[in-house]
Amino acid sequence: MEVKDMKKVSCDKERMEDKITTFSKFGATGHGGITRLSLSEAALQARAEFTKRMKSLGADIVTDDMGNMYATFKGLEDLPHIAMGSHCDSVVQGGNYDGILGVMTAMEAAETIARENIPHRHPITVMIWTNEEGARFDPAMMSSGVVTGKFDKEKMLASKDPEGVTFGEALDASGYKGDEKKRINPKDYMALLELHIEQGPVLEAAKKDIGVVEGVVGMVNYEFEFIGQAGHAGTVPQKLRKDALLAASEGILYLHKELDKLDGKLVYTTGRINCSPNVHTIIPDDVKFTLDARHQDPKVVQQVVDIIKNIPSELASCKVSYEELWARKTVSFNKELVNLVEKNANLYGYSNMRMYSGPGHDSQFAADMLPVTMIFVPSIGGHSHCEIEKTPLDNCVKGANVLLQTILDIDKM
Amino acid sequence: MEVKDMKKVSCDKERMEDKITTFSKFGATGHGGITRLSLSEAALQARAEFTKRMKSLGADIVTDDMGNMYATFKGLEDLPHIAMGSHCDSVVQGGNYDGILGVMTAMEAAETIARENIPHRHPITVMIWTNEEGARFDPAMMSSGVVTGKFDKEKMLASKDPEGVTFGEALDASGYKGDEKKRINPKDYMALLELHIEQGPVLEAAKKDIGVVEGVVGMVNYEFEFIGQAGHAGTVPQKLRKDALLAASEGILYLHKELDKLDGKLVYTTGRINCSPNVHTIIPDDVKFTLDARHQDPKVVQQVVDIIKNIPSELASCKVSYEELWARKTVSFNKELVNLVEKNANLYGYSNMRMYSGPGHDSQFAADMLPVTMIFVPSIGGHSHCEIEKTPLDNCVKGANVLLQTILDIDKM
Numbered sequence: 001m002e003v004k005d006m007k008k009v010s011c012d013k014e015r016m017e018d019k020i021t022t023f024s025k026f027g028a029t030g031h032g033g034i035t036r037l038s039l040s041e042a043a044l045q046a047r048a049e050f051t052k053r054m055k056s057l058g059a060d061i062v063t064d065d066m067g068n069m070y071a072t073f074k075g076l077e078d079l080p081h082i083a084m085g086s087h088c089d090s091v092v093q094g095g096n097y098d099g100i101l102g103v104m105t106a107m108e109a110a111e112t113i114a115r116e117n118i119p120h121r122h123p124i125t126v127m128i129w130t131n132e133e134g135a136r137f138d139p140a141m142m143s144s145g146v147v148t149g150k151f152d153k154e155k156m157l158a159s160k161d162p163e164g165v166t167f168g169e170a171l172d173a174s175g176y177k178g179d180e181k182k183r184i185n186p187k188d189y190m191a192l193l194e195l196h197i198e199q200g201p202v203l204e205a206a207k208k209d210i211g212v213v214e215g216v217v218g219m220v221n222y223e224f225e226f227i228g229q230a231g232h233a234g235t236v237p238q239k240l241r242k243d244a245l246l247a248a249s250e251g252i253l254y255l256h257k258e259l260d261k262l263d264g265k266l267v268y269t270t271g272r273i274n275c276s277p278n279v280h281t282i283i284p285d286d287v288k289f290t291l292d293a294r295h296q297d298p299k300v301v302q303q304v305v306d307i308i309k310n311i312p313s314e315l316a317s318c319k320v321s322y323e324e325l326w327a328r329k330t331v332s333f334n335k336e337l338v339n340l341v342e343k344n345a346n347l348y349g350y351s352n353m354r355m356y357s358g359p360g361h362d363s364q365f366a367a368d369m370l371p372v373t374m375i376f377v378p379s380i381g382g383h384s385h386c387e388i389e390k391t392p393l394d395n396c397v398k399g400a401n402v403l404l405q406t407i408l409d410i411d412k413m
Numbered sequence: 414m415e416v417k418d419m420k421k422v423s424c425d426k427e428r429m430e431d432k433i434t435t436f437s438k439f440g441a442t443g444h445g446g447i448t449r450l451s452l453s454e455a456a457l458q459a460r461a462e463f464t465k466r467m468k469s470l471g472a473d474i475v476t477d478d479m480g481n482m483y484a485t486f487k488g489l490e491d492l493p494h495i496a497m498g499s500h501c502d503s504v505v506q507g508g509n510y511d512g513i514l515g516v517m518t519a520m521e522a523a524e525t526i527a528r529e530n531i532p533h534r535h536p537i538t539v540m541i542w543t544n545e546e547g548a549r550f551d552p553a554m555m556s557s558g559v560v561t562g563k564f565d566k567e568k569m570l571a572s573k574d575p576e577g578v579t580f581g582e583a584l585d586a587s588g589y590k591g592d593e594k595k596r597i598n599p600k601d602y603m604a605l606l607e608l609h610i611e612q613g614p615v616l617e618a619a620k621k622d623i624g625v626v627e628g629v630v631g632m633v634n635y636e637f638e639f640i641g642q643a644g645h646a647g648t649v650p651q652k653l654r655k656d657a658l659l660a661a662s663e664g665i666l667y668l669h670k671e672l673d674k675l676d677g678k679l680v681y682t683t684g685r686i687n688c689s690p691n692v693h694t695i696i697p698d699d700v701k702f703t704l705d706a707r708h709q710d711p712k713v714v715q716q717v718v719d720i721i722k723n724i725p726s727e728l729a730s731c732k733v734s735y736e737e738l739w740a741r742k743t744v745s746f747n748k749e750l751v752n753l754v755e756k757n758a759n760l761y762g763y764s765n766m767r768m769y770s771g772p773g774h775d776s777q778f779a780a781d782m783l784p785v786t787m788i789f790v791p792s793i794g795g796h797s798h799c800e801i802e803k804t805p806l807d808n809c810v811k812g813a814n815v816l817l818q819t820i821l822d823i824d825k826m
Contacts (some may be wrong), residue, residue, distance in 0.1 A: 012815075018631070038630060039606055082588055105555055131816060168545075176498050177526055198643045198648060199647075199648050200644065200645055200647070200648020200649050201644070201648070201650075201653060202599070202648065202650065205653070217647065219647070221693060230799065231613065231614070231795050231796075231797075232612045232613055232795070232797050232798065233680065233682035233684055233705045233707070233771070234612075234630065234705075234707050234772045235611060235612050235613020235614070235615065235771040235772065235773020235795065236613050236614055236678060236680065236769070236795055237614075237677075237678075237680065237796075238673065238677075238679070238680060238681070239613065240614055240618070240679075240795075241679075243682075243683075245665065245683055245684070245686060245702075246665060246666075246669055246683065248662075249662040249663075249665040249666050250662075250666065252658065252659060252662040252674075253659075253663065253666060256659055260651070264650075264651075264652075265650075266651070267646065267647060267649065267650065267651060268564070268646075268651070269646035269649070269656070269693070269694070269695075269696055270656075270658055270691060270694050270697075271658070271692055271693045271694060271696060271697060272688070272691050272693040273658060273686060273688045273691065274691075275685070275686045278680070278684070278685050278686065278687075279684055279685060280684045280685045280703035281682070281684060281705055281772075282682070282798065284683075284684060289658075290693035292646045292647075292693055292694055294646070294647050307482070308541075308706055315681065319624075325559055325693075352588055357646060357647070357649065358646070358647020358648040359647045359694075370651075381644070382644050382648060382649055382653075383643075384645050384648075385645065385646075385695065386643065413468060
């Protein structure tokens with residue numbers, strides 16, 4: 001690979017701001033955030049706005065059989081597409097940046113190319129993935145999972161939202177169901193870039209503008225269960241008790257103490273606890289909690305599993321058990337693309353650092369079939385999946401510039 | 414007080430069994446237990462059965478303004494009533510003994526007196542308290558609370574069930590609303606006895622037939638709160654975290670460690686925990702749990718409060734706070750009545766032990782206005798407020814015999 005042209009191009013700050021303001025209306029909660037569940041009315045409004053804007057700039061729009069959208073600007077030659085994009089769905093009471101910023105910066109990069117008539121050999125495609133969050137239809141990253149053969153399509157179509165509507169029904173009703181042949185694929189596409197908010201505090205704390213994402217860390221997710229015996233709070237002597245919440249508390253502290261001994265880059269979370277019967281006058285007889293642990297090095301992940309397997313089989317006279325809910329291996333992005341992102345951050349003089357993504361993204365699935373990488377921009381306070389989620393406008397523009405320049409570099413490869 | 418006649422009387426085992434079988438049908442869940450919420454159709458069926466049986470034996474039945482029922486067998490003289498009874502409502506998926514056994518043993522004691530024409534100077538009244546459990550209409554012990562002036566009647570009438578029906582509306586519809594003048598009171602009543610299942614494992618473990626209840630232990634109930642900061646499980650480095658569930662786990666272990674140093678008769682329970690947002694991929698930012706602690710000695714209860722107040726104000730970088738939800742002082746039952754119960758357990762040759770009640774009962778309120786005591790019978794496995802709640806028939810009859818003999822002794826006082 002050789003990149004000759006080092007001339008910088010720039011996205012437009014006002015246009016970027018207009019996009020953020022406009023898309024923040026679709027599903028607005030009235031408290032600064034959005035609820036824009038996959039294929040909901042709010043999500044369809046966002047898709048219509050995407051269509052309108054991309055078409056007005058001359059893009060040709062198609063959708064595949066999972067409702068993934070592809071807005072393509074023709075290239076000068078008959079070559080594979082260069083794709084960029086993210087998702088436009090959100091969690092309940094989510095923010096205005098997770099996912100949609102990757103769509104909006106891709107739109108802005110494409111708009112800059114179109115308005116400034118920047119010549120490009122390859123077709124350039126702006127993408128929207130359907131149902132990344134899995135907040136309405138389980139699981140997350142549904143459509144990238146189907147496109148890359150990780151999920152069974154029929155099972156996904158049958159996934160139901162809390163009202164009993166299946167993903168398939170919602171997709172049919174949306175008008176965005178297209179042709180399986182239109183899916184992103186390694187023959188017709190040469191690369192995919194996804195810009196995303198960091199969703200964590202590292203970039204802000206390190207005072208960096210751009211996260212050069214090297215991959216997505218491997219993870220394991222376990223659920224622990226503690227079985228005790230229920231009894232009335234006022235009657236059972238302490239010595240005769242089998243208190244499952246006391247046992248679970250000991251289990252949480254045991255895991256934290258042991259996991260704290262591992263590599264400092266390990267992140268782990270005991271985030272969900274369920275206590276039965278959860279009544280203030282009854283001794284708990286069944287408590288479960290989850291452990292989510294992530295690290296880029298599979299050896300460290302294995303150390304986590306070893307610690308899990310060494311948890312005592314009895315704590316506070318309660319039976320202790322655990323099961324793996326799921327796991328994923330570390331995904332490494334394409335090294336050439338990672339280098340390009342780093343080069344371009346430096347080209348613009350943006351402070352940057354290499355990092356791994358903790359959260360999962362559609363890109364980690366897509367990385368199995370074609371060259372992929374991601375660009376992170378800072379999240380104020382590390383907040384994400386909440387209404388106060390925010391990335392400063394300047395950082396959005398910086399991210400868009402790096403995205404744009406990287407696309408143009410790839411076009412020359 | 415002088416009790417001359419030491420002749421033993423006996424209740425009838427077959428009649429006792431028939432009562433248990435019959436009342437177990439009202440609200441039967443089909444899994445061995447009952448759901449018989451206060452003033453529900455099932456509870457009205459139980460009241461109708463009570464009325465039918467008591468009337469057929471010659472009792473005169475009245476209700477007061479809270480729907481409490483009084484079935485009275487005339488005495489030879491115009492003297493204050495001797496009352497015995499309990500409640501007929503249950504929790505959701507409760508058992509066939511909590512409350513109703515106190516009604517059934519009182520019915521059986523009265524039936525024995527009536528059928529065997531045992532002379533008694535005082536009127537003998539079998540009682541049903543309305544809404545002891547508070548499972549449909551909050552709070553528990555509602556009607557004894559109103560009768561003894563602890564609860565405001567208008568507020569109680571306005572208490573709503575989950576469907577929005579007020580206690581007042583349910584009471585009006587039940588047909589059991591009577592006259593305020595009919596309430597149990599210290600002028601017209603000389604004593605009240607309540608037989609109840611222990612709801613704990615102590616009698617069974619000690620191999621005792623009868624619990625001679627000296628009172629109801631004092632208790633405090635606190636809620637602790639731990640405020641941390643939410644964040645994505647995959648992004649926030651461990652060192653920057655404020656994990657409220659980790660803090661709460663440390664808090665639970667701190668309290669258990671400190672409270673275990675106090676008197677061995679102290680019982681305490683961390684029974685309810687609520688974690689927010691309680692998602693496996695999000696660091697918890699707000700966790701609350703309750704602490705219920707009970708002991709007959711107010712000094713020990715004060716030691717508990719001292720330990721609570723000494724909890725660190727910060728754990729695992731999270732802010733720790735607490736508030737008292739409620740408290741009650743130790744209630745001591747009438748010593749003469751307690752002695753009588755003990756004497757009669759010995760008279761029949763039933764193994765017995767003195768003990769305090771951990772759970773609250775209507776009797777603890779009534780004890781403020783007239784001489785009251787309680788008789789406990791064993792709960793198999795200590796189970797209560799669940800469908801497998803069980804007291805062996807022999808123990809039910811033994812309890813009824815002690816109750817009967819004690820009523821007859823009081824009649825001679």
